[in-house]
Amino acid sequence: MSDMRLIVAGAGGRMGRALTRAISDTKGVVLAGALEAPGSELLGKDAGVLAGLPENGVKLCADLWALSAKADGIIDFTVPAATIANVAIAAQRGIVHVIGTTGLTASDNAVIHSVTKQAVVVKSGNMSLGVNLLAAITKRVAQSLDDSFDIEIVEMHHRAKIDAPSGTALLLGDAAAAGRGIELDQHSARGRDGVTGARRTGDIGFAALRGGTVTGDHSVIFAGPYERIELSHKAEDRMIFAHGALKAARWAHGKSPGLYSMMDVLGLSDI
Structure with a gap:
């Protein structure tokens, strides 16, 4: 060929x-x-x-x-x-x-x-093998845990990145939402500031950090009663x-x- x-x-x-x-x-x-x-x-x-x-x-x-x-x-x-x-x-x-x-x-x-x-x-919001495996694992974990486990997605990129949350963070959010059987658009929490009130059960939260020359770090956190599961991927190049x-x-x-x-x-x- x-x-x-x-x-x-x-x-x-x-x-x-x-x-x-x-x-x-x-x-x-x-x-x-x-x-x-x-x-x-x-x-x-x-x-x-x-x-x-x-x-x-x-x-x-x-x-x-x-x-x-x-x-x-x-x-x-x-x-x-x-x-x-x-x-x-x-x-x-x-x-x-x-x-x-x-x-x-x-x-x-x-x-x-x-x-x-x-x-x-x-x-795709991310073309790397590792990130897509992370998305698959995120979906499976979200299927296994009920909404007593809050889902938060944290990402960090270089200072020149112009969009937030990153495409990868949204990819992971979609995977978590699919695992829960919900629509991400209806359960997405972004830009918390000031007096926001208590966290709404079932939301998927996003936090975007920017600085330096970071290629891309992503973590999906499942925070439950008295325990926390964290899944992470760090891109080095x-x-x-x-x-x-x-x-x-x-x-x-x-x-x-x-x-x-x-x-x-x-x-x-x-x-």
């Missing part, structure tokens, strides 16, 4: 450069294009050099339609507006779209879902997300149209 030809969206950013490095040392995939926002000062720069690699001849470009003519997939860790613009083009071209963008709204998700009758989309995204792209190549998650990629969807 020939190598899967991949476009990296946001190729000039930290995650984009990590993806370029990951593609360079992964068998079965090649860098077919490097997408960057219109007007970026990085347009025309070599993607390899930006990623700290030897020059690879792939220049950053703002035209996804042109790049996607000879590609099999796009990996997209950008911002919601860019991802939604990319969704339509990827669907028209019939290429795999791996989405790791966080901060997507309900309307953004509706747009993504609307193309999955004709397109293959893998979307964003390369774990890059390699997870490549695994997702290769898994999705040739799949039937639909919306998939990393749980599907890792065979954890039945947990």
Whole structure:
């Protein structure tokens, strides 16, 4: 089988450069294009050099339609507006779209879902193996414990992260809610401040910390009467997300149209 030809969206950013490095040392995939926002000062720069690699001849470009003519997939860790613009083009071209963008709204998700009758989309708040295993365990623990155990999710990221709670925290919250058989949107407690009153039974709480260069720390706390269970994951390098995204792209190549998650990629969807 020939190598899967991949476009990296946001190729000039930290995650984009990590993806370029990951593609360079992964068998079965090649860098077919490097997408960057219109007007970026990085347009025309070599993607390899930006990623700290030897020059690879792939220049950053703002035209996804042109790049996607000879590609099999796009990996997209950008911002919601860019991802939604990319969704339509990827669907028209019939290429795999791996989405790791966080901060997507309900309307953004509706747009993504609307193309999955004709397109293959893998979307996850986190692409790492460890985090998705943590989500599976969180769901199972939530199934096992009644609501006398309060669920709190604590996350910390670097100072430059622009959305909160993180996509990973929401992924874990969804897993906990699924285990409890409830809707997260109706049982989510965020931004406690001032006189809030007692904690509402059944809520899933979120706390977001920002500072320094933290790649991503997440803990799910089940606090019950006189005991506490804490499940944690600490990311030490964003390369774990890059390699997870490549695994997702290769898994999705040739799949039937639909919306998939990393749980599907890792065979954890039945947990």
